[in-house]
Amino acid sequence: MDKFVNNQTDSVMTASPSKDWQSCSELKMIGIYGGTFDPVHYGHLRTALEVKEIFQLDQLRLIPCHQSPLKNSSQVTPFNRLQMLQLAIQDEKGLVCDSRELDRKGHSYMVDTLKSLREELPNTTLLLFMGNDAFVHLSRWHQWQTLFAYAHIVVMTRPQSEKIPLCDFLTQCFTTDKSELSTKTAGKLFFQPVTQLDISATVIRKLQATGRSIRFLLPDNVIHYIEQHTLYNLP
Numbered sequence: 001m002d003k004f005v006n007n008q009t010d011s012v013m014t015a016s017p018s019k020d021w022q023s024c025s026e027l028k029m030i031g032i033y034g035g036t037f038d039p040v041h042y043g044h045l046r047t048a049l050e051v052k053e054i055f056q057l058d059q060l061r062l063i064p065c066h067q068s069p070l071k072n073s074s075q076v077t078p079f080n081r082l083q084m085l086q087l088a089i090q091d092e093k094g095l096v097c098d099s100r101e102l103d104r105k106g107h108s109y110m111v112d113t114l115k116s117l118r119e120e121l122p123n124t125t126l127l128l129f130m131g132n133d134a135f136v137h138l139s140r141w142h143q144w145q146t147l148f149a150y151a152h153i154v155v156m157t158r159p160q161s162e163k164i165p166l167c168d169f170l171t172q173c174f175t176t177d178k179s180e181l182s183t184k185t186a187g188k189l190f191f192q193p194v195t196q197l198d199i200s201a202t203v204i205r206k207l208q209a210t211g212r213s214i215r216f217l218l219p220d221n222v223i224h225y226i227e228q229h230t231l232y233n234l235p
Helices: 042-054 078-089 100-104 110-120 144-150 168-173 201-209 220-226
Strands: 029-035 059-064 095-098 126-131 152-157 189-193
Touching: 029 042, 029 110, 042 059, 042 078, 042 095, 042 126, 059 078, 059 100, 059 152, 078 095, 078 100, 078 220, 110 144, 110 189, 110 201, 144 152
Parallel strands: 029 059, 029 126, 059 095, 126 152, 152 189
Antiparallel strands: none
């Protein structure tokens, strides 16, 4: 069965939870990994797997956005992006697809997502994962300081990457002690080196549009879905 969190009865897709799904009361620490996933690729999947293991997460929820306020609209439907994501993680225990941002429609704001998760999981530690490229623009996010009221933020960095200057607010949140992420449910900023594969969804879309191969950049079942539904082809 698909590993899927369905949040409303009129969701874009219905699915049953997999056997590795746990009740909310059993979850002590979960990760949140948002994005357009347009399409999902090995760059997303490798970092998702690493942080799940590094932080010993009960779950890592991959949350496709409906429409990023900082990006142009996708040429494929949210339903397509959701299905590709489900295909990509279907055999990996602990990775779960969460559709709540697709169910909300309109622009997707992470502060709303974290608020809804906190309401469901009042005693669970939440870790919001993001890459360096997203973190440097954090001040452009809607109510960005409020994110720390609901979750810790973990920035996934390249090994030996340069330090990012922090404002006073972020300096107060910053910690180098990973244990603080498990003793508090929210409020800290932590940097975690991970293996970051230099794979771009933009490049994948361009390759597909020009008839070049996208093999070894994303899972074969996702490639098959793209070809079956003629996604990312030129009009």
